[in-house]
Amino acid sequence: MxxxxxxxxxxxxxxxxxxxxxxxxxxxxxxxxxxxxxxxxxxxxxxxxxxxxxxxxxxxxxxxxxxxxxxxxxxxxxxxxxxxxxxxxxxxxxxxxxxxxxxxxxxxxxxxxxxxxxxxxxxxxxxxxxxxxxxxxxxxxxxxxxxxxxxxxxxxxxxxxxxxxxxxxxxxxxMDLRLWTPAGADVRSGPVHLVSTMRLAPRKRAVPLVELVGAAAARLPVGSLRMTLIGSGPEQHRVEAQVRRSGLDGVVTLAGRLTRDEIRTAYADADVFLAPAELEAFGIAALEARASGLAVVARRGTGIEEFVEDGVDGLLAVDDDDMTEAVMRLVQDDGLLASIRSHNRSVRPAFxxxxxxxxxxxxxxxxxxxxx
Incomplete structure (x- = not known):
């Protein structure tokens, strides 16, 4: 053809x-x-x-x-x-x-x-x-x-x-699911590691993401979580300013733009992927994270619901406050986080x-x- x-x-x-x-x-x-x-x-x-x-x-x-x-x-x-x-x-x-x-x-x-x-x-x-x-x-x-x-x-x-x-x-x-299949046993320790990959642009909502992570960190014991934000874009300086304003310099790492291989390496050390965009038609970054075995926290009503079922592949939230609650729930409930990660590591998404x-x-x- x-x-x-x-x-x-x-x-x-x-x-x-x-x-x-x-x-x-x-x-x-x-x-x-x-x-x-x-x-x-x-x-x-x-x-x-x-x-x-x-x-x-x-x-x-x-x-x-x-x-x-x-x-x-x-x-x-x-x-x-x-x-x-x-x-x-x-x-x-x-x-x-x-x-x-x-x-x-x-x-x-x-x-x-x-x-x-x-x-x-x-x-x-x-x-x-x-x-x-x-x-x-x-x-x-x-x-x-x-x-x-x-x-x-x-x-x-x-x-x-x-x-x-x-x-x-x-x-x-x-996507080529083989490239994102996690290797080795699921062994985790230390603070829950959150990660998000996005273009730092208003539509992707990187600044609100930092805000909601800061809200969760403020309500949890010190050292309960850390976050890596992967990506670059026009909102870079606003994101950096929000990290400083929220007192998250020791919690949030801005990794900049990474290659696919570098992102896969970052996911191997992470537990939860955050997708705060409200107008996400599909969410390929979230799918890559889901295929890598990470629990996914995303907004309801987006294309991410094609491959994330609430309570099975991750947690779905109606707004930023609800997403903050979802982050706290995964940090505080080791059994829930382990169950979702085990499911995502063993059940391949159909894409x-x-x-x-x-x-x-x-x-x-x-x-x-x-x-x-």
Missing amino acids: RIVHVSDCYLPRTGGIESQVSDLAAHQVAAGHEVHVLTATLGAAGERGGVVDVVDGVHVHRLGARMPFALPVTPSGPRLLRAAFREVKPDAVHVHAGVLSPFAYDGARIAMALNLPVAITWHCMLDGVVGSLRAAVRLAGWDHAAAALSAVSSAAAGRVREVFEVPVSIVPNG DWDVVLAAAESEYSRATGLIR
């Missing part, structure tokens, strides 16, 4: 969509497909305007332009997208969308106009924009679009369904790449069946 992925953002940019689209494309190549990626993101050396890189067997079409702040947008996008579709002649077009994805939406519109099979996957939560998007969809005539719609989790799919009022499937994020590849191919078949 000749598959074309369309995504505003792609490597060398780093982030959830970028890593998932590149990993999916690489696994599809390994499965014997011809795979192309059309993106508005420039190459590492500034490749743009239609230059094609071949990386791990994936043909990456750099259709972007030099823009302020390296924004992945391009005035020539529609023309270049149309030309690429006509040249590649794909059997399926897989569009990867966020709340603001002008390049991806152009790709979907043009592919449908060319009568190509189109599958669109949302990698975001549409909370707060459902009404405006529903109006825009109807104005553009997309409420009758011949495309197979999906999202990365049930929570995200529910919002897409509200916008389009049509069936919405699940194409989850994937390996074979599951994702099958879900994607099912969407391509569904998209083909919608062609008029």
